[in-house]
Amino acid sequence: xxxxxxxxxxxxxxxxxxxxxxxxxxxxxxxxxxxxxxxxxxxxxxxxxxxxxxxxxxxxxxxxxxxxxxxxxxxxxxxxxxxxxxxxxxxxxxxxxxxxxxxxxxxxxxxxxxxxxxxxxxxxxxxxxxxxxxxxxxxx
Amino acid sequence: xxxxxxxxxxxxxxxxxxxxxxxxxxxxxxxxxxxxxxxxxxxxxxxxxxxxxxxxxxxxxxxxxxxxxxxxxxxxxxxxxxxxxxxxxxxxxxxxxxxxxxxxxxxxxxxxxxxxxxxxxxx
Numbered sequence: 001x002x003x004x005x006x007x008x009x010x011x012x013x014x015x016x017x018x019x020x021x022x023x024x025x026x027x028x029x030x031x032x033x034x035x036x037x038x039x040x041x042x043x044x045x046x047x048x049x050x051x052x053x054x055x056x057x058x059x060x061x062x063x064x065x066x067x068x069x070x071x072x073x074x075x076x077x078x079x080x081x082x083x084x085x086x087x088x089x090x091x092x093x094x095x096x097x098x099x100x101x102x103x104x105x106x107x108x109x110x111x112x113x114x115x116x117x118x119x120x121x122x123x124x125x126x127x128x129x130x131x132x133x134x135x136x137x138x139x140x
Numbered sequence: 141x142x143x144x145x146x147x148x149x150x151x152x153x154x155x156x157x158x159x160x161x162x163x164x165x166x167x168x169x170x171x172x173x174x175x176x177x178x179x180x181x182x183x184x185x186x187x188x189x190x191x192x193x194x195x196x197x198x199x200x201x202x203x204x205x206x207x208x209x210x211x212x213x214x215x216x217x218x219x220x221x222x223x224x225x226x227x228x229x230x231x232x233x234x235x236x237x238x239x240x241x242x243x244x245x246x247x248x249x250x251x252x253x254x255x256x257x258x259x260x261x262x263x
Contacts, residue, residue: 020200027204037206044204045178093165102173105201110175117179 005033005067011051013060016104020073023048026065039137042118044070046135049111050076057083058131069119070140076133090116090124093137102107141165141252142205143232149250150243151238152211153226155223157232163208167255170244174201180255187255191242194218199233208232213240252254 007029009022027044035043043094047063054061054076061078073081090112097107112133116122121136142159147154163186170190171177174197186257188209189202194216201208203225209232212218216235218226226233236243248254 019197020203024200024203041205048200048204049175049178062205105172105174105191105197105210108173108175110173114175114178 001068001069001076003066007065009063011061011063013057013058019042019052019055020048022051022063039139042137043074045118046074047116049114050074050133052106053111054078056097056106062117070138072137072139073137075097078130080128082128082129086124086126141250146247147234149246150238152234152236155218155233155235156226160208160232165252167211168244168247168252169255170240174198177205179200186220190240192216192240194222196222196225196241199229199231202231203229209234211236211243213238213243
């Protein structure tokens with residue numbers, strides 16, 4: 001299926017000042033293109049949780065955002081250190097985030113489950129070199 | 141209920157979005173944990189987020205879900221950065237001296253129900 005548009009956003013580790021900026025930009029782009037609010041909200045949640053995960057847990061990473069005729073794919077990739085136990089990390093409420101992250105309102109152990117719940121297809125792989133998430137939202 | 145009425149019954153101070161006073165609010169979500177808010181993808185227009193979290197992430201979270209207004213509890217005073225972000229997003233930002241339990245109780249007693257996703261739906 002033909003790729004219509006593609007965006008790439010770099011995200012720095014510990015960049016709490018700009019946390020959410022990428023997702024805000026993605027959301028504004030989607031609004032301009034004219035997707036439904038429901039689709040936009042799902043993508044915004046995926047992107048925002050992914051962005052926060054990169055900022056909180058990784059050495060930095062990026063989000064690739066690809067729009068096709070029939071779907072949208074978000075690739076959320078970071079540079080490590082990886083997730084020790086992916087199954088555990090997918091459990092609602094499980095978190096390794098330190099207390100200062102909880103003070104920001106995150107680290108409740110809902111990030112990956114939220115991404116999964118908002119995706120039609122969800123894939124995650126993780127090694128010490130990085131975590132790769134691919135989330136697909138179908139448009140039909 | 142209009143935002144104007146919520147402001148009055150909770151004796152709230154408005155920081156941004158006075159031009160939205162006449163917007164109708166139909167649902168509330170209350171939490172200090174932003175990932176809990178993000179579990180609820182069923183926000184429609186006309187919703188308000190009640191939170192004790194006083195930082196820009198509360199506005200970002202509301203922005204992601206098209207929430208119209210953020211109500212801070214326990215008299216929290218938002219930072220300049222938080223106010224600026226709310227303004228940029230044309231969002232109402234207000235603060236009440238009530239604690240979260242009482243603020244929500246008052247809104248509930250006036251007929252505004254909580255928002256939830258299908259999985260966590262409570263009758």
